[in-house]
Amino acid sequence: MMLKESCTVLSLDEIEEDIYSMWLSSQAIAEEARPGQFVNVYSRDRSRLLPRPISICETDPAQGCFRLVFRVAGAGTREFASLQAGAHTNALDVIGPLGNGFPLAEEKGKRVLLVGGGIGIPPMLSCAKVLQEDAMAVLGYRSRAFLQEEFPQACPVFIATEDGSSGSKGTVIDAIRENSLTADVIFACGPKPMLRAVSAWAAKEGIPCFVSLEERMACGIGACLGCVCDSNTLDRHLNVCKKRVCLEGPVFLSTEVKL
């Protein structure tokens, strides 16, 4: 049976303005999680009922812990950012790992282009750590970069910033063009406009593209139908043209869903 676990906050660091890296204890999540899966984190304030979905950025099965990297976006993430690391009184309730994750095993041996935009970069880091020399990463930022130096040596990293402060000026698409990048398959996570642009480029190049979607969640396990996206085909379980981001997703083949 799956459990809601109370996870101790082992460390918490602000790695860039309003962006935090947090390690949480959980042997089960550390062992089971696959890149692209997420956890649902519950606020300690009982007036905030719904879970905050956060991608798993890294796992450490030997130490029994996993890492989240999140941006302060509202009251819930602000609360997480204000916790004290170490103290057992500052445990967070977490359910996970949830969702499907990127198809790393299925696409094994192929050259994978990882495309991450902003707070969509953390799951790309976990993909890169598994794929190593099979991966290439393109990371898009508004201005200041984060996590880029943590990508493995073997994985080439290309950067795009909107203000041109580092790497290519513009979007991830500009960086892909400037560096004439290509691949056998693309894994992407980031804001919707970025996902649209990347999947349009992928379609033109004839490269299959997997995208990780965001939607508001209530149950996080497939029961409430709050988190659906439109799909191009009839879903076998739902029997309508929708997919549950929390269960069938968050990762979909770009041609499978309406972006």
Added chain:
Amino acid sequence: MQVKLAGIELKNPVMTASGTFGSGQEYSRFVNLSHLGAVVTKGVSIVPWSGNQTPRIVETPSGMLNAIGLQNPGIDVFCERDIPFLRQFDTRIIVNVCGHSMVEYCEVAERLSMEPVDLLEINVSCPNVKEGGIAFGQDPKALAGIVRQVKRVARQPIIIKLSPNVTDIKEKAKAAEAEGADAISLINTLTGMKIDIYRRGFVLANRTGGLSGPCIHPVAVRMVYEAAHSVDIPVIGMGGISVAEDAIEMLMAGASAVAVGTASFRDPLALERIIDGIEEFLDSQGVEQIQDIIKVL
């Protein structure tokens, strides 16, 4: 802990609230469904419904708004897949029925008459669909009509699920009873709205949504009390129950059974904790049987 609803015995008075628990499959990873008094399924219609666009949910202080729009796979898939799934467990099966018209409600009820389900819950109170749903629950004539028609075709006892978005709940409860409803359940969600002040737009694609969760509990207790004291048929109380004490309030207000919805989102084990908590309360208060705390006010 046993209670009786329209001649059907439940092992305890705690059931799931429709739409918050699917058909039980997803939550069965967390909860032993055989511990529950009953599983009430998501609303099911004669053909598949796609529901509303997203965003469909938004958090509010101690609550949430939802505008799912009764997405469901339709009665055929439901009968082939979900009923056999639920039959594996030692619990009662209550099917929540929705439709756009009188005919559609009756078609679903008729289709279910051959199926091994224990009760039907007729949802005349969904605030999130344009036709049907709440329109039937707010107009006493339409409400009476639907109860009469469904009662004609249904083989199982029927529960009428009432909307709190009315001025006089007693009148609606009486109308349902007069036409032969075997029980009533309330409250469905309260219609609400959330505005994103920075985008100057509605948060929900549907603009309005149904409010649920702890914030509606006092309203629900009041309405359950009023309904239970105006009819003789059993009342199922729901709305914001998240701990055993909330459920006990509902029972004391007059409910013969309770349903738990939004609380499962925050804690998938909420249902089991509530069942255990009621039992502990009875023990600690020296109460012999659950009936001794039902409708004591």
